[in-house]
Amino acid sequence: MVKIYLGAVNPHPGSALRYKTGTWRTMKPVVDEQKCIGCWFCYMYCPDSAIQMVKRTIKKEIGGQVKEIERDLAVINYDYCKGCGICAAECPVKAIEMVYEEK
Amino acid sequence: MEMKEIIRGNMATALAAKMARVDVVPAFPITPSTLFPEKISEYIANGELDAEMILVESEHSAISAAIGASAAGARVATATASQGLALMHEVLFIASAMRLPIVMAIGNRALSGPINIWADHSDTMAERDTGWMQFYAENNQEAFDLMLMAFRIAEDRRVLLPAMVGLDAFTLTHTMEPVDYPSQEEVDDFLPPYQPPYTLDVNRPMTFGSFATPESYMEFKWSHTRALEESPPVIDEIFEEYKKRFGREYKRVTGYMTEDADVIIVAMGSVSGTLREAVRQMRKDGIRVGAVKITTFRPFPFKEIVELCGGAKIVAIAERAISPGFAGPLFGEIAGAFINQPSRPLISDFIIGLGGRDVTLKDFREIASTALKEAEEGRVEPLVKWININPEEAPPGGE
């Protein structure tokens, strides 16, 4: 049974988080960490707020020297991702691939 | 300290809203209620009232803005009538379902068509099922008192429902009558500031007006309905407190000479005074007649009606509305009040004063004698009688 609040007010902001929409998916986005440049495009376009951005340190050759640099990385939250593919379409470096869900 | 002014009905309701220190008044002009927003804007302009007035572009927006303001924590009042109330229709259900204690004065006026600006109760009767409380004033004093009490009742945590206060078009809205009113300090003491249980507040975000599936809709409807059903003791308590503070007595239903009456005539609104005078005169002629005035139509006073009218041979309902294809709406309510009683009077329906047609002492005499004849014959046929009408001028099929 659901709790009935006065006037159908819902006093639990963001309670939709308990509804996991990841089960809707038939295809899933897979991020190639080597290609991801941390541009946040996929984050901005995701209709389901299902992409979180994390900081990481990568090694990169700059001017003949290998340096450690900070770069953001897109991580898919599969609890909520509905598999729409917008992130893969918007990714400017084609770092996200849509693959079929497999059991 | 009581003060007295000779004012119109609309001024009485506006005065009550001002003394209630309303925060927001969204309003749209409509005859016969326009004087309400005019008075409110005057109060704001001359510094007597600190409120936001929203000059909306329709009654639909008036009640919509009222909901927004009330949900944001404001005390809200507005006024309308007839077509304006009908235009609000869909939103009225939402205001009550959201449990927002908006108070609205209604200049009870006929619904079109044909267009007509005079008194009857067809506008508020059409909003019977919207989940609002409905009060009907007999005179301007009642309009002031009921309007003021409506805030207190509506905002009571045990109730939290919107309320309409009906005052008959022109007969009350535009007629000057003496009205006693308390001092601002006394009103402030009677009516503390509105303390909403939930508000639109960035520090405590909440969702108002959710989408409810079959899994929860019935429970919401049930809890809303229960609140209305359980409001009578609260209303009685506040009526009683009002009497103690200000000396004027209110009841949800008031009987007059009902105890030994063979016929009891039930009415609402401004005709109630005429009805009592008619009863007084008929009593002098030896006719055992009584009167009942319904002040609170929603919640409907089932028990009290049965108590007041149960001993009569016949109950004659004199109502200013018609539900075409049925009877007057009040007939259904009163018949419903009696249906499970082991013994009950006959119940007869009379349609009076639609579109502002005068209701006179003679009309009530006719109602009483017709009803007494029905009681003698032991049957009510036809069920619905239109009083003071020229039927030969109005053929059902047209000419």
Added chain:
Amino acid sequence: MTVVIRNTDKELFTSGHRGCAGCGEMTAVRQVLMVAGPNTIVANATGCLEVASTGYPETAWAIPWIHVAFENAAAVASGVEAALKKLGKKEGVNVLAFAGDGGTFDIGLQALSGMLERGHDVKFFTFDNEAYMNTGIQNHRLLPGPSEEGEEGP
């Protein structure tokens, strides 16, 4: 070590809403709220957004939000704004209204007109997807009509 800098549960319009996969309106709402921030109250017209985001007992809104009916988001927002002003709570608070193109320009045109004329401090956002989409792609008065040659509009 990875440091999470934007997490899914810190959104003002959260995951778990029931918008269709790939729905552009949900993206638009997220982006508007990124700019508006948490001191924001939203009045929402009836439509996909309201249905998909507030199925009781869940809500995707992490800010105060109100829905009343289809055609009146502008009027509801007007009431909210007026109340905040009167109660001294308007300072630093955004009042936004969200509606589809039908809820804005067609059935919602009158309320919008009134709100704009009165000059309320409300920002009204229209999601223009060119039809009444929630009910299944019906036309409304903002749609480009047929051309003079009788061909269908773009």
